[in-house]
Amino acid sequence: AQSVTQPDIHITVSEGASLELRCNYSYGATPYLFWYVQSPGQGLQLLLKYFSGDTLVQGIKGFEAEFKRSQSSFNLRKPSVHWSDAAEYFCAVGVTSYDKVIFGPGTSLSVIP
Amino acid sequence: GAGVSQSPRYKVAKRGQDVALRCDPISGHVSLFWYQQALGQGPEFLTYFQNEAQLDKSGLPSDRFFAERPEGSVSTLKIQRTQQEDSAVYLCASSLLRGGATDTQYFGPGTRLTVL
Numbered sequence: 740a741q742s743v744t745q746p747d748i749h750i751t752v753s754e755g756a757s758l759e760l761r762c763n764y765s766y767g768a769t770p771y772l773f774w775y776v777q778s779p780g781q782g783l784q785l786l787l788k789y790f791s792g793d794t795l796v797q798g799i800k801g802f803e804a805e806f807k808r809s810q811s812s813f814n815l816r817k818p819s820v821h822w823s824d825a826a827e828y829f830c831a832v833g834v835t836s837y838d839k840v841i842f843g844p845g846t847s848l849s850v851i852p
Numbered sequence: 853g854a855g856v857s858q859s860p861r862y863k864v865a866k867r868g869q870d871v872a873l874r875c876d877p878i879s880g881h882v883s884l885f886w887y888q889q890a891l892g893q894g895p896e897f898l899t900y901f902q903n904e905a906q907l908d909k910s911g912l913p914s915d916r917f918f919a920e921r922p923e924g925s926v927s928t929l930k931i932q933r934t935q936q937e938d939s940a941v942y943l944c945a946s947s948l949l950r951g952g953a954t955d956t957q958y959f960g961p962g963t964r965l966t967v968l
Binding site for chain 2: 743771775780781782783784785788790829831839840841842843844845
């Protein structure tokens with residue numbers, strides 16, 4: 740069965756430091772992969788998505804993610820974190836042709852000044 | 853409106869009561885999804901509509917859960933005889949086209965249901 744794991748439940752980084760959030764998936768074919776962010780009281784917002792082609796994907800708010808087939812990973816990165824990046828981050832894999840999306844459990848990001 | 857809206861934003865129900873949660877998708881969006889997000893968890897797929905047709909309801913936890921989208925626009929998720937384990941945030945999302953993971957889902961703010 741398809742699944743998504745996010746090994747880190749909670750991460751704390753200093754403002755200005757770099758960030759990497761890990762994501763591993765289990766899926767038989769080439770997956771569609773997503774990263775979403777959820778801020779308190781806000782809906783889920785799509786940061787970026789990967790379908791095919793270049794394995795390094797650029798997203799909004801300065802985020803990027805790299806698809807590594809050999810490692811079944813799709814890690815999210817940002818070179819310099821801002822306090823406003825504090826939120827819950829969800830990795831997700833799209834299965835079926837109509838967009839059924841399987842979400843990971845999420846990683847909570849705290850940013851300290 | 854500019855985005856997906858959901859109402860009510862908060863709902864408290866006594867165990868055994870029926871509740872109805874409403875989703876107004878972005879105008880013109882063909883696809884509509886419902887997800888359930890338990891505290892500290894990622895959203896879990898409940899059901900999918902393409903216009904008024906419910907094409908996938910495999911994620912509905914029990915027959916107490918029922919969703920409809922009669923005119924292919926507004927959708928209602930109904931939960932009958934609520935139980936404490938139904939307490940969660942219920943998210944609605946819509947997308948422009950007939951789904952396909954290449955299409956972007958836009959999420960509403962959710963309805964937080966608390967069953968006492």
